[in-house]
Amino acid sequence: QVQLxxxxxxxxxxxxxxxxxxxxxxxxxxxxxxxxxxxxPGKQRELVAGxxxxxSTNYAASVKGRFTISRDNxxxxxxxxxxxxxxxxxxxYYCNLVDLGSPYGPKGxxxxxxxxxxxx
Numbered sequence: 001q002v003q004l005x006x007x008x009x010x011x012x013x014x015x016x017x018x019x020x021x022x023x024x025x026x027x028x029x030x031x032x033x034x035x036x037x038x039x040x041p042g043k044q045r046e047l048v049a050g051x052x053x054x055x056s057t058n059y060a061a062s063v064k065g066r067f068t069i070s071r072d073n074x075x076x077x078x079x080x081x082x083x084x085x086x087x088x089x090x091x092x093y094y095c096n097l098v099d100l101g102s103p104y105g106p107k108g109x110x111x112x113x114x115x116x117x118x119x120x
Contacts, residue, residue, distance in 0.1 A: 002026035002109045004095045009114030016118070017083045022095030022111055024076040029101030034071055034078040038091035038116075048093070049080060062088075085118045092116075 008020040035050030049059045049069040068081040095111035
């Protein structure tokens with residue numbers, strides 16, 4: 001069983017910054033990928049940023065240059081530094097982990113989500 005717990009969400013003004021954290025616990029393979037997705041009301045869940053255990057990263061075009069994803073492999077924790085926030089960034093942000101070392105194939109896990117609201 002794997003559990004993901006997000007923290008760091010809240011209310012911030014446009015142009016402000018926020019840092020999200022996600023700590024994973026349980027039986028996790030060494031080779032994995034962690035990342036963040038978000039979902040706004042009436043919209044589909046979308047990928048925000050991802051990072052492999054080797055440090056490779058990818059970002060959605062809408063957040064490139066503003067958000068930075070990082071991780072601490074020893075702690076199985078992933079972070080998302082969000083700068084220059086815009087109202088359109090408002091959404092519930094979900095942490096995701098995919099185990100890649102299982103002989104039974106990749107297996108994904110999701111956190112419960114943390115609310116980020118960007119408004120004056």
